[in-house]
Amino acid sequence: MEIARNRIRRDYAPLTVSASLVCDSAYSPVMQVYSAAQNEYLPDRSLSPTVLRPIVNAAASDGSWPTPSANAQLANMKWYVNNVDITTIAEWSGLFSIDTVGSTRGSIAIYKNLSPGTDVTMRFEAELVDNRLGVIIPIRTDEITLSTIDASNDGYNMSIGEDKTLRYNSLLDMLLLYDYKVAHGLISASSAGEAAARDGNEYERTIPIEVFKGETKLTSGYTVKLYKVNSASSITEVSASDYEVVSISTTAIVLDLRLITKADYMVKAFSGSTELARAQFSVNRLWADFKASPCNETAILPNQTARFDQAQVDSEGKKIECPESVIKIVWHTATAAINDVEHNEGDTTVFQLSKTGVGNNYPNDWIDVFIEAQQKEEHKVATDGTDVFTDENGNILIFN
Amino acid sequence: MKYIFASKAKCLEYEIALRHHVDKGANVVLNEKEVGCCPRLFAAETLEEKAALLDGTIFNSAAEMLNYINS
DSSP states (O other), rough: OOOOOEEEEEEEEOOOEEEEEOOOTTOOOHHHHHEETTTEESSSTTTOOEEEEEEEEEEESSOOOOOOBBBGGEEEEEEETTTTGGGGGGOOOOEEEOOOSGGGGOOEEEEEOTTTEEEEEEEEEEEEEETTTTEEEEEEOOOOEEEEEEOOOOEEEESSSOSSSSEOGGGGGGHHHHHHHHHTSSSSOHHHHHHHOSSSOEEEEEEEEEEEEEEEEEEOOOOOEEEEEEEEEEEEEEEOOOOTTEESSSSSEEGGGOOOSEEEEEEEETTTEEEEEEEEEEEEEOOOOOOEEEOOOOOOTTTTTTTEEEEEEETEEEEEEGGTTTTEEEEEOOOSSSSEEEEEESSEEEHHHHTTTTOOOGOHHHHEEEEEEEEOOOOEBSSSSSSSBBHHHOOEEEEE | EEEEEHHHHHHHHHOOTTTTTOOEEEEEEEEEEHHHHHHHGTTSSSSHHHHHTTOEEEEHHHHHHHHHHOO
8 A cells, every 4th residue: 555645844934144353352363563662562362362263143933943152153264364364374274263162153363473564354154054944054254354454663653542343233222212312301411421421332423543654642623424335346535424423533433323224434534635645444333132022920910901011121231221222112903803913012011902813702802912022223314315314403313 | 442351259259241152160250341331430540459359360461361361
């Protein structure tokens, strides 16, 4: 007797994967300085290694991928120096180590001092094994440049005080929260409150610029221009319509990171029309993992007609205050009679029970209250396509 | 650049992450920038005061630090 057999598999959503590189060692950044006068690298990587960490995140729309951070699941990890596998380069032998465990799996610690005036590009590649679907997903990050400035000759060079990659996580932005609270009358504006909100994660980020001739820091005699890097061969000077640029001076550039998701910039110093020095940096927005859940777990009273609820949002073990300022929260209900009713957007909700379809008998007297939440994207300037809208003081209005 | 040869236990007490740091025995190498910017050490003003909180010894150059470690 022949038996007909069908193999049926679980149906999983494909993975969405992102990969980026960050420098984890602020005390030993990707840019190193060599001082011939002291015959010393600042810092010396053999004592203070530079640590680069790939951030690999994965998610499935059906929630079947357990954790966003996928570093621990990486396989066949390889680091490339100027597109060459680092393990095959004799001069790098014994001068790096790669993490193989935990959430920092894939991180590389670099103990090698580069020759003065040189730079190399670093890139990370790996494979992410998706056992749900039985596929292997190749991972490849952007490149990050390690460089050593020779501060011993009389050439010009530029140093930027920030890391070459600025990361912005709106969930940690206390200045954004301060602005929101002031705008909604929750607190009064104060210079002390604003100052306290500037803890290094704020959206208004100052990038200090220093121009050196040899080892002498210049204080005058040059101008600074900022460019957007469009591609490896194309840059465009920022204009008045690049609203994310708050100010440019010879000592600092101030950016509004609320308006940026990902961008590359180049700073150039000029004497007249002659370029003296340049430096490049990137801005990346971090999409941190968070959990949003309704708080009200009380039962429905027999004569109740409306119901209140409030969202609690946590990220990295910390409760997010006023989450609607950074997260779009949409309230829904489901009952035996109506599977999905969308209510309002915001931290809180008050909905009429009659709208939900909740019944009066045991099989149908229940409501599932649930939240649809996603991080808000970058702010955009309010415009009708021709004019930019401002408040009565001329401040440009932005929304997200 | 100055380097501080500090106690690992003290570093952990002051929430300095030690992953990937060069170490020797119960001590670890930090550079002046790392110690100077440590938020938990802001109560101390000078590098010498901060190093003392970490039971650390200050070395004035990488060469001095390397000599000590390799000795």
